[in-house]
Amino acid sequence: MSAANVTVRPRARDWSRVAVGSPDLAAADRDALGTTARIVTWPAENLPGMLAAVDAELALLDSQASRFREDSELSALHAAGGGTHRISDGLAEAVGIALAAAAWTGGLADPTVGGALIALGYDRDFALIGGAMRDGQALARAGLGGAPHGGGAPHDGGPPGGGACPAVAVPGWRSVRLAGNLLTLPPGVRLDLGATAKGLGADRCARAAHRAARHRGGVLVSLGGDLAVAGQPPAGGWPVLVADEHRQVRAARNLAARMAAGAPDRRAPGSDGRAAGPAATQLVRLARGALATSSVTCRRWERHGRQMHHLIDPRTGWPAAGPWRTVSVAAATCAQANAASTAAIIAGEDAVPWLAARGLPARLVGHDGTVALTPGWPSDEGGPVAIPAGDGPAGILLGVPGGEAGERA
């Protein structure tokens, strides 16, 4: 496969302007990457020039790293089977960051969970997945026939709480090698870059948008709630509403729209997305860096009468079964924040000390609604998030493949 074969198809560019409560700011939404992309910028006249720049970045990332598009570079790589392939610079960056994230998280955010996700039924764009998957259907789609792949053994422990269906063992990120633009995959290994690619996309889009505005003012780019900022923030930082479960996201969106229209913030316990108890939504302010949220309350589907979600524990091949249902993490880059929030869901009880040891501000919401905060995350409503000043793992922070990916070279 040749990187020269990759083409960027024009996508529907149906941006919709949205009100964000200030005439000095402008914002727009569009569907992208199976979720919603949002740009918010000031001064408002920056917006038109940014849309095209972000469109180009989104189209490029989708054409390179989507496992749901048959014509993507990643799909072509999977179709070609195992072996060594020369890949584009963009996909090399995405895979390199995914491997760096795997190394940094001790293998918890592992890009080789693609086969396990397919086996569990997440084999297409989530919007196309039906409510229930018949037994064996997903494995047949994956071309696996229920057999283990990548040399691993089937996980027969079943999902937490018991279960009859077999899981597919995750081959592990160390089975993948990336040397420059040469990617070597074992036969049958399917990559899923979901733990980092959306964050990488937000980072790329924020940089591109700020560049398009000739570094004037500031911009925030959100891809499904994983967001990165660039340039000068509004006074006090970008106001971001952090929500817990997906119903809160929808209600919080409505609340934000009403507040943008001038209505006062009248959140009351149990209404407007603010659940009773400590797991209510929280307004924070982000002056720089990025913020990502991972949750098991969204992207859920049913198989064998069981609820599945998209965050796979590579140690078991099953959806993570830890105590946290939603984790929000702030970091220097969105790729790093995205990897950390995913790893924290999978890490379970170890998540809080793991995040704190790395100086990452985070908000963790348990299945019982309790909230845990790590240092740097504000405890008060509207407080600033303290992004760590130090560099994170070089490969993630700099977006340079090979920073800490030990399997490269």
Add this chain to the structure above:
Amino acid sequence: MADDMARRPLRSRLPGHGRPAAPAAGSWPGGEFSGDEPPGDWAPARPGAARPGGSRPPRRASTWAAAALAAGTAAAAGYLAYALAAPPPGTGQAGPSARSAGQPAVTPSPAAPSPVVTSGGSGAGGGERGDD
């Protein structure tokens, strides 16, 4: 009219009344001066020559005006230097003189009173639009 004239105060002659009128610019009075000294005590002094009455009041006034002008200029320069270096009100950002050459102009950040985005995990078909 006659009464008005009668009520006017008596006029007195000023010192020097009756002397020749002051010369027009560029001409010497008398027109026939040929000596070292100009006629009369109103002639301009030569450089270095002492005046009988000392320094003229206009010269002292010019000294004060120059001093006031210098003080005003210094004050204006000081204010401008302060105004350019001070951050714009309410921003905490350095003013235009604080930025390096080649950097874009820093303008005061606007306020963003309400949330501009929600972070809560990406839902299918729309993290913001909220399609469950």
